[in-house]
Amino acid sequence: MAKVISFKVPKSPKEFIRFQEDRAGYFYDRLHQHPLLQLTVILEGKGQFLSGDYVGRFQAGDVFFLGENAPHVFRSDPEFFDSSTTLWSIGHTIFFDFEALGKAIEEVDEFQSLKKFRDFEGLCFQLIGNSTDLVKATVAQFAQSEGLERLQVAIHLLSILNQVESELIQLNGSIVMHGLTEKDGSRMNRVMQFLLDNRLQKVTLDEAASTANLSKEAFCRYFKLRTRKTFSQYVNQLRINEAQKLLQETDMGISEIAFHVGYENLSYFNRIFKSIVGIPPGKFRKITILYV
Known part of the structure:
Protein backbone atom coordinates (compact mmCIF):
# COMPACT_ATOMS: atom_id res chain seq x y z
CA MET A 1 0.00 0.00 0.00
CA ALA A 2 1.19 3.51 -0.74
CA LYS A 3 2.78 5.47 2.08
CA VAL A 4 0.73 7.96 3.98
CA ILE A 5 0.98 11.44 2.46
CA SER A 6 3.44 10.69 -0.37
CA PHE A 7 0.94 8.60 -2.31
CA LYS A 8 2.33 6.94 -5.43
CA VAL A 9 -0.12 6.42 -8.28
CA PRO A 10 0.60 3.04 -9.90
CA LYS A 11 1.75 4.09 -13.38
CA SER A 12 4.71 3.91 -15.68
CA PRO A 13 6.98 7.01 -15.63
CA LYS A 14 6.39 7.17 -19.39
CA GLU A 15 2.61 7.50 -19.02
CA PHE A 16 1.17 10.98 -19.37
CA ILE A 17 -2.27 9.86 -18.26
CA ARG A 18 -3.66 7.15 -15.98
CA PHE A 19 -7.30 6.23 -15.43
CA GLN A 20 -8.43 4.84 -12.09
CA GLU A 21 -11.81 3.57 -10.97
CA ASP A 22 -12.42 3.47 -7.23
CA ARG A 23 -15.25 1.10 -6.39
CA ALA A 24 -15.60 0.01 -2.77
CA GLY A 25 -17.58 0.61 0.37
CA TYR A 26 -15.61 3.79 1.07
CA PHE A 27 -12.87 5.88 -0.51
CA TYR A 28 -9.20 5.86 0.51
CA ASP A 29 -9.46 7.81 3.76
CA ARG A 30 -5.88 8.93 4.45
CA LEU A 31 -4.59 12.43 3.92
CA HIS A 32 -2.22 12.12 0.96
CA GLN A 33 -0.60 13.95 -1.92
CA HIS A 34 1.08 13.04 -5.21
CA PRO A 35 2.97 14.96 -7.92
CA LEU A 36 0.18 14.57 -10.49
CA LEU A 37 -2.83 16.63 -11.48
CA GLN A 38 -6.05 14.85 -10.58
CA LEU A 39 -9.53 15.10 -12.10
CA THR A 40 -12.12 13.16 -10.08
CA VAL A 41 -15.80 12.56 -10.81
CA ILE A 42 -17.85 11.20 -7.89
CA LEU A 43 -20.37 8.68 -9.23
CA GLU A 44 -21.66 7.28 -5.94
CA GLY A 45 -21.04 8.03 -2.29
CA LYS A 46 -20.82 11.06 -0.07
CA GLY A 47 -18.74 12.38 2.77
CA GLN A 48 -16.28 15.07 3.73
CA PHE A 49 -13.62 16.47 1.45
CA LEU A 50 -10.64 18.09 3.17
CA SER A 51 -7.74 19.92 1.55
CA GLY A 52 -5.57 22.39 3.44
CA ASP A 53 -7.86 24.94 5.05
CA TYR A 54 -10.92 23.69 3.17
CA VAL A 55 -13.56 21.60 4.92
CA GLY A 56 -16.51 20.62 2.77
CA ARG A 57 -18.58 17.76 1.45
CA PHE A 58 -18.65 15.62 -1.66
CA GLN A 59 -21.55 13.74 -3.20
CA ALA A 60 -22.52 11.96 -6.40
CA GLY A 61 -22.14 14.24 -9.42
CA ASP A 62 -19.35 16.39 -8.01
CA VAL A 63 -16.24 17.08 -10.09
CA PHE A 64 -12.94 18.03 -8.43
CA PHE A 65 -9.68 19.14 -10.05
CA LEU A 66 -6.55 19.04 -7.91
CA GLY A 67 -3.16 20.54 -8.67
CA GLU A 68 0.11 18.72 -8.20
CA ASN A 69 0.97 17.89 -4.58
CA ALA A 70 -2.38 19.04 -3.19
CA PRO A 71 -2.86 17.21 0.15
CA HIS A 72 -6.42 15.90 0.27
CA VAL A 73 -8.74 13.21 1.56
CA PHE A 74 -12.22 12.07 0.54
CA ARG A 75 -13.54 10.78 3.85
CA SER A 76 -16.73 8.78 3.30
CA ASP A 77 -19.54 9.21 5.81
CA PRO A 78 -19.59 6.71 8.74
CA GLU A 79 -22.38 4.57 7.28
CA PHE A 80 -20.14 3.65 4.34
CA PHE A 81 -17.69 1.93 6.70
CA ASP A 82 -20.43 -0.42 7.94
CA SER A 83 -19.86 -3.76 6.21
CA SER A 84 -23.47 -4.75 6.80
CA THR A 85 -24.75 -2.06 4.41
CA THR A 86 -24.94 -2.23 0.63
CA LEU A 87 -23.66 1.31 0.10
CA TRP A 88 -21.03 1.95 -2.54
CA SER A 89 -18.47 4.67 -3.11
CA ILE A 90 -17.55 4.95 -6.78
CA GLY A 91 -15.31 7.50 -8.42
CA HIS A 92 -13.52 7.91 -11.75
CA THR A 93 -10.18 9.68 -11.66
CA ILE A 94 -7.77 10.73 -14.38
CA PHE A 95 -4.19 11.54 -13.37
CA PHE A 96 -2.02 13.78 -15.57
CA ASP A 97 1.75 13.51 -15.25
CA PHE A 98 3.37 16.53 -16.89
CA GLU A 99 6.81 15.19 -16.07
CA ALA A 100 6.21 12.42 -18.62
CA LEU A 101 6.01 15.09 -21.35
CA GLY A 102 9.63 16.03 -20.70
CA LYS A 103 10.80 19.07 -22.64
CA ALA A 104 7.73 19.03 -24.84
CA ILE A 105 5.66 21.06 -22.40
CA GLU A 106 8.26 23.84 -22.65
CA GLU A 107 9.14 23.57 -26.33
CA VAL A 108 6.03 22.47 -28.25
CA ASP A 109 3.80 25.41 -29.12
CA GLU A 110 0.56 23.44 -28.83
CA PHE A 111 1.40 22.51 -25.24
CA GLN A 112 2.03 26.04 -24.00
CA SER A 113 -1.50 26.49 -22.67
CA LEU A 114 -0.99 23.44 -20.45
CA LYS A 115 1.73 25.21 -18.48
CA LYS A 116 -0.91 27.22 -16.60
CA PHE A 117 -1.93 24.04 -14.78
CA ARG A 118 1.49 23.89 -13.15
CA ASP A 119 0.44 27.04 -11.27
CA PHE A 120 -2.32 24.99 -9.58
CA GLU A 121 0.24 23.19 -7.43
CA GLY A 122 -1.09 22.56 -3.93
CA LEU A 123 -4.57 23.85 -4.80
CA CYS A 124 -7.92 22.12 -5.23
CA PHE A 125 -10.94 23.23 -7.23
CA GLN A 126 -14.53 22.17 -7.77
CA LEU A 127 -16.05 22.45 -11.22
CA ILE A 128 -19.48 24.02 -11.32
CA GLY A 129 -21.72 25.39 -14.06
CA ASN A 130 -22.65 24.30 -17.55
CA SER A 131 -19.36 22.55 -18.32
CA THR A 132 -19.80 19.99 -15.51
CA ASP A 133 -21.98 17.63 -17.56
CA LEU A 134 -19.60 17.88 -20.52
CA VAL A 135 -16.60 16.97 -18.35
CA LYS A 136 -18.44 14.04 -16.75
CA ALA A 137 -19.45 12.70 -20.17
CA THR A 138 -15.90 13.09 -21.45
CA VAL A 139 -14.44 11.26 -18.44
CA ALA A 140 -16.91 8.42 -19.10
CA GLN A 141 -15.70 8.37 -22.71
CA PHE A 142 -12.10 8.27 -21.48
CA ALA A 143 -12.88 5.17 -19.42
CA GLN A 144 -13.87 3.34 -22.61
CA SER A 145 -10.95 4.50 -24.75
CA GLU A 146 -7.36 3.38 -25.16
CA GLY A 147 -4.16 4.24 -26.99
CA LEU A 148 -4.16 7.35 -29.16
CA GLU A 149 -7.88 7.89 -28.64
CA ARG A 150 -7.29 8.03 -24.87
CA LEU A 151 -4.61 10.67 -25.38
CA GLN A 152 -6.98 12.68 -27.58
CA VAL A 153 -9.72 12.54 -24.95
CA ALA A 154 -7.26 13.57 -22.22
CA ILE A 155 -6.10 16.60 -24.19
CA HIS A 156 -9.75 17.44 -24.89
CA LEU A 157 -10.47 17.37 -21.15
CA LEU A 158 -7.58 19.71 -20.39
CA SER A 159 -8.77 21.97 -23.22
CA ILE A 160 -12.25 22.13 -21.68
CA LEU A 161 -10.81 22.97 -18.25
CA ASN A 162 -8.61 25.62 -19.84
CA GLN A 163 -11.60 27.25 -21.51
CA VAL A 164 -13.90 27.22 -18.49
CA GLU A 165 -11.45 28.39 -15.85
CA SER A 166 -14.12 30.71 -14.47
CA GLU A 167 -16.17 27.63 -13.53
CA LEU A 168 -13.30 26.16 -11.50
CA ILE A 169 -13.98 27.37 -7.97
CA GLN A 170 -10.87 27.35 -5.78
CA LEU A 171 -11.67 25.62 -2.51
CA ASN A 172 -8.54 25.90 -0.40
CA GLY A 173 -6.48 28.96 0.36
CA SER A 174 -2.82 29.54 -0.32
CA ILE A 175 -0.57 26.51 -0.32
CA VAL A 176 -0.66 25.80 3.39
CA MET A 177 0.36 22.15 3.31
CA HIS A 178 2.39 21.94 0.12
CA GLY A 179 5.62 20.00 0.30
CA LEU A 180 4.99 18.18 3.57
CA THR A 181 7.67 15.70 4.51
CA GLU A 182 6.48 12.16 5.08
CA LYS A 183 7.00 12.54 8.84
CA ASP A 184 5.05 15.79 8.95
CA GLY A 185 2.38 14.39 6.66
CA SER A 186 1.99 11.32 8.85
CA ARG A 187 1.55 13.55 11.89
CA MET A 188 -1.02 15.70 10.10
CA ASN A 189 -2.87 12.59 9.00
CA ARG A 190 -3.06 11.34 12.61
CA VAL A 191 -4.48 14.68 13.71
CA MET A 192 -7.06 14.75 10.89
CA GLN A 193 -8.13 11.16 11.56
CA PHE A 194 -8.49 11.93 15.26
CA LEU A 195 -10.61 15.02 14.60
CA LEU A 196 -12.80 13.28 12.03
CA ASP A 197 -13.38 10.29 14.30
CA ASN A 198 -14.14 12.41 17.37
Missing part, protein backbone atom coordinates in the same frame (compact mmCIF):
# COMPACT_ATOMS: atom_id res chain seq x y z
CA ARG A 199 -15.65 15.58 15.89
CA LEU A 200 -19.08 14.94 17.41
CA GLN A 201 -17.70 14.39 20.90
CA LYS A 202 -15.98 16.71 23.32
CA VAL A 203 -12.47 17.08 21.91
CA THR A 204 -9.87 18.90 23.97
CA LEU A 205 -6.78 20.71 22.83
CA ASP A 206 -4.74 18.49 25.14
CA GLU A 207 -5.99 15.34 23.36
CA ALA A 208 -5.28 16.74 19.89
CA ALA A 209 -1.80 17.91 20.92
CA SER A 210 -1.09 14.47 22.37
CA THR A 211 -2.09 12.86 19.07
CA ALA A 212 0.55 14.99 17.35
CA ASN A 213 3.12 14.39 20.13
CA LEU A 214 3.41 18.15 20.65
CA SER A 215 2.87 20.54 23.54
CA LYS A 216 -0.34 22.58 23.42
CA GLU A 217 1.56 25.72 22.42
CA ALA A 218 3.53 23.97 19.69
CA PHE A 219 0.42 22.22 18.43
CA CYS A 220 -1.52 25.48 18.11
CA ARG A 221 1.25 26.98 15.97
CA TYR A 222 1.62 23.77 13.97
CA PHE A 223 -2.12 23.44 13.30
CA LYS A 224 -2.71 27.10 12.40
CA LEU A 225 0.25 27.09 10.00
CA ARG A 226 -1.10 24.09 8.08
CA THR A 227 -4.83 24.76 8.07
CA ARG A 228 -5.05 28.56 8.40
CA LYS A 229 -7.59 27.90 11.18
CA THR A 230 -7.36 27.61 14.93
CA PHE A 231 -8.11 24.24 16.49
CA SER A 232 -11.55 25.38 17.67
CA GLN A 233 -12.40 26.93 14.29
CA TYR A 234 -11.56 23.69 12.51
CA VAL A 235 -13.60 21.54 14.93
CA ASN A 236 -16.56 23.91 14.55
CA GLN A 237 -16.24 23.65 10.76
CA LEU A 238 -16.32 19.85 10.92
CA ARG A 239 -19.35 19.87 13.22
CA ILE A 240 -21.31 22.41 11.19
CA ASN A 241 -20.45 20.41 8.09
CA GLU A 242 -22.12 17.41 9.72
CA ALA A 243 -25.08 19.54 10.80
CA GLN A 244 -25.62 20.65 7.19
CA LYS A 245 -25.79 17.02 6.12
CA LEU A 246 -28.39 16.20 8.80
CA LEU A 247 -30.47 19.27 7.93
CA GLN A 248 -30.53 18.19 4.29
CA GLU A 249 -31.04 14.47 4.71
CA THR A 250 -33.11 13.95 7.86
CA ASP A 251 -36.15 15.38 9.63
CA MET A 252 -34.32 15.68 12.97
CA GLY A 253 -35.17 18.86 14.87
CA ILE A 254 -32.61 21.63 14.96
CA SER A 255 -32.04 21.30 18.70
CA GLU A 256 -31.59 17.54 18.28
CA ILE A 257 -29.06 18.13 15.50
CA ALA A 258 -27.20 20.68 17.61
CA PHE A 259 -26.84 18.17 20.44
CA HIS A 260 -25.92 15.35 18.04
CA VAL A 261 -23.00 17.29 16.51
CA GLY A 262 -21.59 18.28 19.89
CA TYR A 263 -23.29 21.50 20.98
CA GLU A 264 -25.11 21.59 24.32
CA ASN A 265 -26.28 25.19 23.85
CA LEU A 266 -28.74 25.79 20.99
CA SER A 267 -28.17 29.53 20.74
CA TYR A 268 -24.41 28.97 20.51
CA PHE A 269 -24.96 26.36 17.78
CA ASN A 270 -27.18 28.79 15.85
CA ARG A 271 -24.56 31.53 16.15
CA ILE A 272 -21.69 29.31 15.01
CA PHE A 273 -23.78 27.86 12.16
CA LYS A 274 -24.67 31.32 10.84
CA SER A 275 -21.08 32.57 11.13
CA ILE A 276 -19.84 29.65 8.98
CA VAL A 277 -22.72 29.09 6.54
CA GLY A 278 -24.01 32.66 6.35
CA ILE A 279 -27.63 31.84 7.21
CA PRO A 280 -29.38 30.26 10.24
CA PRO A 281 -29.93 26.48 10.23
CA GLY A 282 -33.69 26.83 9.80
CA LYS A 283 -33.31 28.90 6.65
CA PHE A 284 -30.61 26.53 5.36
CA ARG A 285 -33.03 23.61 5.71
CA LYS A 286 -35.80 25.43 3.84
CA ILE A 287 -33.46 26.27 0.96
CA THR A 288 -31.62 22.99 0.57
CA ILE A 289 -33.75 20.28 2.16
CA LEU A 290 -33.34 16.96 0.31
CA TYR A 291 -34.95 14.13 2.26
CA VAL A 292 -33.71 10.65 1.50
